Amino acid sequence: MWCAVTRTYLDHAATSPLLPEVDAAMAPWRGRPVNPSSVHQEGRRAADALEEARADVARLVGRPPAGIVFCSGATEANHSAIRGLASLGHRRIAAAGIEHPSVHAALQAARVEVVSLAVGADGIIEVTVGDATALVCQAVNHETGVIQPIAEALATGLPVHVDATAAAGRVELALADAATVALTAHKLGGPVGIGALSLCDGDGFPALIGGAQERGRRGGTPDVIGAVGFAAACRAAIQRAEVASEHRRRLDDHLRSGLTALGAAPVGAWARTAPGTTCFTLPGILGETVVQALDLAGYAVSSGAACASGSVGPSPVLTAMGHAEPRGAVRVSAGPGTTRDEIDGLLAALGAFLARRSASY
Numbered sequence: 001m002w003c004a005v006t007r008t009y010l011d012h013a014a015t016s017p018l019l020p021e022v023d024a025a026m027a028p029w030r031g032r033p034v035n036p037s038s039v040h041q042e043g044r045r046a047a048d049a050l051e052e053a054r055a056d057v058a059r060l061v062g063r064p065p066a067g068i069v070f071c072s073g074a075t076e077a078n079h080s081a082i083r084g085l086a087s088l089g090h091r092r093i094a095a096a097g098i099e100h101p102s103v104h105a106a107l108q109a110a111r112v113e114v115v116s117l118a119v120g121a122d123g124i125i126e127v128t129v130g131d132a133t134a135l136v137c138q139a140v141n142h143e144t145g146v147i148q149p150i151a152e153a154l155a156t157g158l159p160v161h162v163d164a165t166a167a168a169g170r171v172e173l174a175l176a177d178a179a180t181v182a183l184t185a186h187k188l189g190g191p192v193g194i195g196a197l198s199l200c201d202g203d204g205f206p207a208l209i210g211g212a213q214e215r216g217r218r219g220g221t222p223d224v225i226g227a228v229g230f231a232a233a234c235r236a237a238i239q240r241a242e243v244a245s246e247h248r249r250r251l252d253d254h255l256r257s258g259l260t261a262l263g264a265a266p267v268g269a270w271a272r273t274a275p276g277t278t279c280f281t282l283p284g285i286l287g288e289t290v291v292q293a294l295d296l297a298g299y300a301v302s303s304g305a306a307c308a309s310g311s312v313g314p315s316p317v318l319t320a321m322g323h324a325e326p327r328g329a330v331r332v333s334a335g336p337g338t339t340r341d342e343i344d345g346l347l348a349a350l351g352a353f354l355a356r357r358s359a360s361y
Contacts, residue, residue, distance in 0.1 A: 005297070013302070053231035069199060077180075103136055122268060134159045135153055145333070146272055255334075267279040287315075294346065297349035303330055
């Protein structure tokens with residue numbers, strides 16, 4: 001049963017609530033026949049909407065619309081990209097230990113040799129690829145929010161798969177030279193269950209799932225309503241990019257100042273994070289303990305990737321960074337509607353938790 005405590009959501013890096021304009025864009029399509037493969041008028045309208053959505057999603061990451069393949073989300077996109085690289089003969093793929101769990105699972109499933117990239121204590125990878133023939137690199141880390149050196153990765157000349165899930169809509173992306181790019185809608189305030197794999201050149205790239213849809217690249221009836229919502233979220237991200245970034249930066253500065261006063265330590269380079277994401281530790285305290293205390297106080301934050309935070313154990317990201325407390329991280333991620341007062345409330349709740357803890361010892 002839900003308690004009556006007023007809730008403040010500060011876990012936008014896990015998923016962001018559906019934006020009103022996204023809901024409005026999807027509303028006219030609900031309850032309508034939306035099979036874009038049908039030749040009648042309703043089918044043609046659905047096909048037109050799907051192509052318009054493809055163009056809007058492509059615009060967000062500066063990629064060709066024809067290469068956008070809609071799928072169920074970034075996990076599927078990551079698996080498909082890595083399976084595709086392997087099937088094209090890339091059996092030695094460089095990747096860092098800080099990549100998303102779906103990337104590590106995909107590399108294992110593809111049975112490729114992984115050339116491990118070093119990660120600094122600041123959370124930034126070192127792009128030294130050795131004898132690898134392809135490279136996987138996230139644009140922004142999903143736990144720390146640290147921006148990764150994508151330009152360096154692309155400069156290697158290797159085929160690069162970029163996981164842009166945590167970056168799209170938060171940082172400017174120049175991904176025209178990437179082989180493939182993974183995206184998802186729900187991090188942008190779009191619907192859950194729709195994402196995209198962007199191909200630079202689809203020739204020879206294996207289908208995600210066999211079938212004639214999506215130009216033969218992913219079988220099954222496309223989720224037109226989801227794609228329309230995804231596109232609306234991308235348009236909103238483009239329109240608000242500068243204002244949203246500045247708003248989140250101001251909140252970051254305020255939050256980090258308060259955290260420092262409470263004795264928190266940064267995880268990763270705070271000066272090089274995507275706007276709106278702050279990861280920290282409180283020395284000697286488990287991250288899940290802090291998350292639970294803040295949850296009881298009405299604040300939703302996380303202690304790692306949403307895909308893995310239900311599991312018990314050290315964070316693979318913090319472990320790869322050589323962090324002394326790999327189970328200690330707490331991530332606060334703001335959204336477009338987050339206010340300074342909400343950050344003040346979070347800091348007050350955290351301070352109260354620390355005071356209670358100190359008094360009990």
